[in-house]
Amino acid sequence: MKRIHQLIAFIILLTGINIQLNAQSYKLPPYEKFKLKNGLTVYLMEQHEVPIISVSVILPAGAIYDGEKAGLASLTATALKHGTKNFTKTKLDEELDFHGASINTFASKESAALSARMAAKDKGKILNLLKEIILEPSFDASEFEKEKKRLLVSLEQQKESPRAVIASYFDKFIYGDHVYGNIVQGKISTVSPLTVDDVKKFYAENYLPEGSAISVAGDFKSAEMKTLITSLFSDWKKGTKPQVNLASKPIPVPAKQQVLLINKDDAKETTFYIGAPGISRNNPDYVSIDVVNTLFGGRFTSMLNDELRVNTGLTYGANSRFTALKNGGTFVISTFTAGKTTEPAIDKAIEVLNKLHSTGINDTSLASAKNYVKGQFPPRYETAGQLAGLMTQMFWYNFDESYINNFEKNVDGLTLDKAKQIIAKYFPKDKLQFVMVGKSADIKKIAEKYGPVTEVQIKEEVKKAF
Amino acid sequence: MKRIITMAFILFAISTQAQMKAEDVKTFTLKNGMKFLVIEDNSIPNANMYLFYKVGSRNEYQGITGLSHFFEHMMFSGAKKYGPKLFDQTMEFNGGANNAYTTENVTVYTNWFPSSATEVIFDLEGDRISSLSIDPKMVESERGVVLSERSTGLENSPWQLLFQTTQGLAFLEHPYHWPVIGYEDDMKNWKQADLERYFKTYYAPNNCVTVVSGNVKFDEVKKLAEKYIEPIPAQPAPPKVNIVEPPQTGERRVMMQKDVATPYLGINWHVPEAKHEDYYALTILSDILTSGRSSRLYSSLVDKKQLATQVFTNFGESFDPTLFIIAAVTAKNINENDLEKAIYEELEKIKKDGITENELQKIKNQKLMEFYGQVETINGKSNNIGTYEVFFGDYKKMFDAPAAYNKVTAEDVKKVAVKYFTKKNRTVGVLKSNTEE
Numbered sequence: 025m026k027r028i029h030q031l032i033a034f035i036i037l038l039t040g041i042n043i044q045l046n047a048q049s050y051k052l053p054p055y056e057k058f059k060l061k062n063g064l065t066v067y068l069m070e071q072h073e074v075p076i077i078s079v080s081v082i083l084p085a086g087a088i089y090d091g092e093k094a095g096l097a098s099l100t101a102t103a104l105k106h107g108t109k110n111f112t113k114t115k116l117d118e119e120l121d122f123h124g125a126s127i128n129t130f131a132s133k134e135s136a137a138l139s140a141r142m143a144a145k146d147k148g149k150i151l152n153l154l155k156e157i158i159l160e161p162s163f164d165a166s167e168f169e170k171e172k173k174r175l176l177v178s179l180e181q182q183k184e185s186p187r188a189v190i191a192s193y194f195d196k197f198i199y200g201d202h203v204y205g206n207i208v209q210g211k212i213s214t215v216s217p218l219t220v221d222d223v224k225k226f227y228a229e230n231y232l233p234e235g236s237a238i239s240v241a242g243d244f245k246s247a248e249m250k251t252l253i254t255s256l257f258s259d260w261k262k263g264t265k266p267q268v269n270l271a272s273k274p275i276p277v278p279a280k281q282q283v284l285l286i287n288k289d290d291a292k293e294t295t296f297y298i299g300a301p302g303i304s305r306n307n308p309d310y311v312s313i314d315v316v317n318t319l320f321g322g323r324f325t326s327m328l329n330d331e332l333r334v335n336t337g338l339t340y341g342a343n344s345r346f347t348a349l350k351n352g353g354t355f356v357i358s359t360f361t362a363g364k365t366t367e368p369a370i371d372k373a374i375e376v377l378n379k380l381h382s383t384g385i386n387d388t389s390l391a392s393a394k395n396y397v398k399g400q401f402p403p404r405y406e407t408a409g410q411l412a413g414l415m416t417q418m419f420w421y422n423f424d425e426s427y428i429n430n431f432e433k434n435v436d437g438l439t440l441d442k443a444k445q446i447i448a449k450y451f452p453k454d455k456l457q458f459v460m461v462g463k464s465a466d467i468k469k470i471a472e473k474y475g476p477v478t479e480v481q482i483k484e485e486v487k488k489a490f
Numbered sequence: 491m492k493r494i495i496t497m498a499f500i501l502f503a504i505s506t507q508a509q510m511k512a513e514d515v516k517t518f519t520l521k522n523g524m525k526f527l528v529i530e531d532n533s534i535p536n537a538n539m540y541l542f543y544k545v546g547s548r549n550e551y552q553g554i555t556g557l558s559h560f561f562e563h564m565m566f567s568g569a570k571k572y573g574p575k576l577f578d579q580t581m582e583f584n585g586g587a588n589n590a591y592t593t594e595n596v597t598v599y600t601n602w603f604p605s606s607a608t609e610v611i612f613d614l615e616g617d618r619i620s621s622l623s624i625d626p627k628m629v630e631s632e633r634g635v636v637l638s639e640r641s642t643g644l645e646n647s648p649w650q651l652l653f654q655t656t657q658g659l660a661f662l663e664h665p666y667h668w669p670v671i672g673y674e675d676d677m678k679n680w681k682q683a684d685l686e687r688y689f690k691t692y693y694a695p696n697n698c699v700t701v702v703s704g705n706v707k708f709d710e711v712k713k714l715a716e717k718y719i720e721p722i723p724a725q726p727a728p729p730k731v732n733i734v735e736p737p738q739t740g741e742r743r744v745m746m747q748k749d750v751a752t753p754y755l756g757i758n759w760h761v762p763e764a765k766h767e768d769y770y771a772l773t774i775l776s777d778i779l780t781s782g783r784s785s786r787l788y789s790s791l792v793d794k795k796q797l798a799t800q801v802f803t804n805f806g807e808s809f810d811p812t813l814f815i816i817a818a819v820t821a822k823n824i825n826e827n828d829l830e831k832a833i834y835e836e837l838e839k840i841k842k843d844g845i846t847e848n849e850l851q852k853i854k855n856q857k858l859m860e861f862y863g864q865v866e867t868i869n870g871k872s873n874n875i876g877t878y879e880v881f882f883g884d885y886k887k888m889f890d891a892p893a894a895y896n897k898v899t900a901e902d903v904k905k906v907a908v909k910y911f912t913k914k915n916r917t918v919g920v921l922k923s924n925t926e927e
Contacts, residue, residue, distance in 0.1 A: 074862040121782035122852045124859035174799045180751035185646040293645045325578045337634025392583040399585020399604040402534035
């Protein structure tokens with residue numbers, strides 16, 4: 025590969041949020057939105073290019089509700105597919121595979137989600153399976169034990185790859201004991217004691233219709249789909265007590281610059297993040313921040329990649345991104361380099377960040393970033409799956425089609441002065457948080473240059489707080 | 491007059507038939523031999539251009555291993571009109587993005603852009619194909635980039651080392667022997683002259699197939715191709731790859747040490763190239779084994795016996811005979827030999843009893859869904875149409891594929907299992923923490 029696919033600036037919106045250059049502005053195709061009596065929000069959008077249907081479901085059942093049981097939300101989402109009222113796990117797998125259909129279930133930090141894809145002609149059968157998975161999971165005990173064993177091996181395996189673990193360390197480091205620091209996949213010590221009863225309890229408390237949404241996009245007639253979804257999901261019972269928003273607690277702000285060094289004895293590279301607190305998804309400057317980050321670290325010719333890759337050959341790729349959640353977020357510069365070039369690579373990254381604050385932006389570079397962000401937008405909303413995902417994101421982060429339909433206008437409206445304000449306000453200057461995975465014996469001295477160092481071993485558990 | 495009526499008819503056909511057909515692909519070949527495939531699709535205001543060069547690591551030899559992939563990088567390092575950095579800067583300024591990849595067989599360049607930038611993209615491509623400049627300074631910094639690419643692959647996944655090593659043992663003579671990324675010492679020693687020769691030989695318009703999909707008009711694409719690409723002269727056909735891997739006559743085994751939680755296993759069998767008649771049956775066999783949780787190997791090894799935490803197969807398109815790979819990760823406290831044995835037991839069942847009609851129908855249903863996925867996006871269209879044109883010799887075969895899969899019988903699948911899954915034909919790799927035990 026010539027290049028790492030540039031991580032989209034705002035990782036939370038993988039479906040993307042821009043608009044095209046062409047004369048006719050991109051408009052979100054028409055969709056219908058309604059609420060069932062039990063509070064479940066439903067979105068429907070017809071798309072007839074291919075005879076398939078995509079579904080996306082989002083539920084307030086993410087890792088922020090794990091409590092002391094890190095990994096519970098994720099395991100609960102996975103266990104939804106361990107069988108239902110009318111289908112054993114084996115039968116369920118066979119039905120899905122035979123129809124070439126898929127239903128995926130997973131948890132992320134704030135939410136749990138399902139995504140499904142099926143041939144239009146199989147919609148009756150597969151949507152019924154989806155309904156049973158969400159409303160009538162059987163949580164088979166022996167399947168749960170098998171799943172847990174696989175997860176424990178996978179948690180051990182993740183430690184073989186710096187890239188697979190660095191984000192969890194970083195979140196713990198920067199969020200401290202705020203629930204946004206929770207590790208979605210869990211830890212060996214917290215997953216080991218989990219039982220199927222924990223899963224059943226988590227499900228009963230958090231898989232509720234009133235805070236959830238289902239979106240369906242694809243080859244169907246809306247009136248018919250409305251009847252079908254209503255009849256499938258109307259029996260879903262409301263919760264008995266309101267869910268507490270655990271993420272609304274204030275997020276601690278780092279008081280000083282500091283380093284977390286994760287020692288991996290056989291590392292030949294140093295993989296590192298340089299980060300700071302970021303923004304929440306509803307930040308009014310969200311679009312402008314996206315444009316500025318695009319030119320700083322969000323595309324191939326970005327300042328970061330140009331300096332660390334193209335000019336110096338220190339790395340295969342360097343980028344930056346804002347990860348925005350409901351109540352806060354993070355900003356990181358992310359890259360890796362050979363162990364022996366650790367110091368020049370970190371110094372360069374800091375130098376580029378300083379340059380952004382001093383001289384790093386002008387009319388030409390801003391125009392380029394704006395064109396790029398607009399030009400790369402439409403392919404992100406091309407498929408039924410992408411559109412279904414977008415609609416549940418609209419629900420979750422509380423925005424509507426105006427965000428998309430006005431995007432081009434908002435991008436175009438960003439002036440150089442405003443961009444400079446954005447840099448000063450949202451891109452960190454000091455109190456940077458460094459997380460490095462590498463061979464401590466070779467890089468600890470270097471790490472100390474950037475602040476007080478906390479050293480941990482990759483083979484140990486991630487601590488509750490650093 | 492006749493021509494206009496035909497055009498009108500085609501446009502009508504597209505607008506009423508949303509789903510793609512072979513007739514929706516229109517082609518022309520420039521005087522210099524570059525073939526273009528064009529798909530008009532105005533579902534989004536974007537377009538793409540995929541250029542498939544028939545050069546990959548199979549065209550290398552020891553001493554220049556990895557050069558095809560390195561050259562892929564150098565294609566972004568500047569040409570006559572658009573100097574260093576200007577290819578990317580110009581493309582991104584115009585709202586476009588790009589990427590590229592290299593395999594054993596091909597090097598593919600991908601451009602994604604708002605269709606208003608189509609002419610700029612032709613200008614950029616024409617410039618670098620006609621007059622790339624290989625600046626020694628750029629060669630040095632880019633060498634660092636590919637060394638980092640190699641290192642980060644090895645650092646973050648045990649599979650890389652496992653697959654490279656077993657492939658090297660399965661192919662002792664054919665150039666699939668070395669990894670696409672190259673040997674580290676070759677990577678440090680590529681010479682300027684190697685790069686210049688590579689460009690002249692393999693980056694000739696007659697060695698490339700280009701696919702354009704999206705919000706474009708065929709006539710406009712043709713006009714731009716004639717303006718920007720046609721003046722570039724053709725070159726003599728590149729030298730043929732003559733080496734044929736001699737038949738393997740006994741099992742080969744290799745062990746690798748890396749600090750991992752549980753052993754990783756890769757089993758490789760020699761199988762034919764994409765144009766061979768067994769291709770479709772082998773693809774179905776691959777899916778029978780590992781596609782979905784009801785597949786033979788997943789349900790048996792991961793679910794029921796709990797010998798593995800994951801299992802997958804790899805079998806793809808190639809110009810020369812290639813490998814069919816079954817890969818698995820051993821579960822905790824399980825001996826990898828028991829996992830390996832259990833895989834063979836499952837294969838023996840298929841060799842002896844074949845597969846069921848229900849299983850076959852399942853894979854055919856999955857293949858149809860896969861096909862819809864391939865034509866759902868303009869990028870899927872370009873990538874797949876290009877792949878069929880290059881590896882199967884005709885893009886139309888993509889549209890015949892659902893029918894080709896439909897023709898495969900349970901007996902055909904059993905036959906290929908018997909034919910290729912033999913002990914003497916296999917190369918087994920194990921990667922684990924302790925290789926002394």
